[in-house]
Amino acid sequence: MSERNQGRMRGSNKQDNPRSDASFLYIRYKDDVVSPDTGYRPSGGLAPGTVFYLSPDISVSPVDGFGNVRAGTDVTVKARIFNGGALEAFSAYVEFWWFNPTLAFTAVALNQRIGTKIVNVPGGDSYVDVECPNKWTPIFANGGHECLVVQVSSLSEGGDDLKFPFAAALDRHVGQRNLTVANQPGQKLQLVVGNPFHQTEHFTVRLSTLLVGGDMDEFRTLPVHDLMSLLGNAVVGKRRSDDQRLRLGVTEMTQREPGIRLIRARETRHYGEGQYTDDLGRYLRARARSDPDFNPAALGRSLVEFFLRSDEGRELDFELLPTDMGSDHFVVHHLTQVIAGCDIGGYTIVVPPADFDGRR
Numbered sequence: 001m002s003e004r005n006q007g008r009m010r011g012s013n014k015q016d017n018p019r020s021d022a023s024f025l026y027i028r029y030k031d032d033v034v035s036p037d038t039g040y041r042p043s044g045g046l047a048p049g050t051v052f053y054l055s056p057d058i059s060v061s062p063v064d065g066f067g068n069v070r071a072g073t074d075v076t077v078k079a080r081i082f083n084g085g086a087l088e089a090f091s092a093y094v095e096f097w098w099f100n101p102t103l104a105f106t107a108v109a110l111n112q113r114i115g116t117k118i119v120n121v122p123g124g125d126s127y128v129d130v131e132c133p134n135k136w137t138p139i140f141a142n143g144g145h146e147c148l149v150v151q152v153s154s155l156s157e158g159g160d161d162l163k164f165p166f167a168a169a170l171d172r173h174v175g176q177r178n179l180t181v182a183n184q185p186g187q188k189l190q191l192v193v194g195n196p197f198h199q200t201e202h203f204t205v206r207l208s209t210l211l212v213g214g215d216m217d218e219f220r221t222l223p224v225h226d227l228m229s230l231l232g233n234a235v236v237g238k239r240r241s242d243d244q245r246l247r248l249g250v251t252e253m254t255q256r257e258p259g260i261r262l263i264r265a266r267e268t269r270h271y272g273e274g275q276y277t278d279d280l281g282r283y284l285r286a287r288a289r290s291d292p293d294f295n296p297a298a299l300g301r302s303l304v305e306f307f308l309r310s311d312e313g314r315e316l317d318f319e320l321l322p323t324d325m326g327s328d329h330f331v332v333h334h335l336t337q338v339i340a341g342c343d344i345g346g347y348t349i350v351v352p353p354a355d356f357d358g359r360r
Helices: 155-160 224-232 278-289
Strands: 006-008 058-061 076-083 089-099 113-121 126-131 147-153 174-177 179-181 188-194 201-213 249-252 260-269 301-308 312-320 329-339 342-351
Touching (some): 058 147, 058 174, 076 089, 076 113, 113 126, 179 224, 224 329, 224 342, 301 312
Parallel strands (some): 179 342
Antiparallel strands (some): 006 126, 076 126, 089 113, 147 174, 188 312, 201 301, 201 329, 260 312, 329 342
């Protein structure tokens, strides 16, 4: 699909649109029929504990049967851009970026930008699918397991335009996809933990692990991108109710042997400079205060904690351990970076059963 392909959100009604005199661009952080993402971001951003880094609106091709790209291969990146306002957004500037596997993003280099495109996005709860004009070639250093960010801005939104670049939890104009599908025991993954602030801060990395089951035959009918998004957003006690065939059984297993192990943490200096201003630092703390009952322990058990200066990072090496949960269960690991009781970045690893052979 290209930017000429467009559609309308399910159940939308232009007459009910309260933004009758504006455009309202956004990239969804989830695809949920029961409680859809319509671009609303409270003043404190998304609530702590929200998995905001698995956007269904960012896709890549070609991929293997597990949804992973191959290092060294030319990859096409696409994004779906929504307009929840009544007026068309003219000359919307769409940026496509890649990052090495990381939790909170820090410095951004121009060579990490894959490409840009300018499009118009019709109003009336519509969307357009935008293909990046440049191919992305994942590097071998991380086996192709990079993170992708897409953001959009338009002067037609006036003061309601992009305010917090690369901050998907804070800004509806930003979509982020941090996901790896691990397809073999012993697979290793390196994540970088950086400090996005200008001052020294105390960080914790937490791990939450879920066991997600369902009808594997029905799972195999889904494109692998959609399946992995579904699994990555699974929540204990909540079933996918818009399609009864795809009902999920979700079990918390963080305190058991989770099948992932931190094997090394190495200090790295000159890892960028804090890109966020003190104002954004206060904003993130406001996000933590937006839910005074939120307990960071809900993000799982603490793996490691440390202080980081603004130019400092930690390289965390993880190993996936052999895990046999049966032929109809996936294991989903969420790794989260936390500061001041608030999550500021995350990465998800999906481990399929040994006999899984997804479709592209």
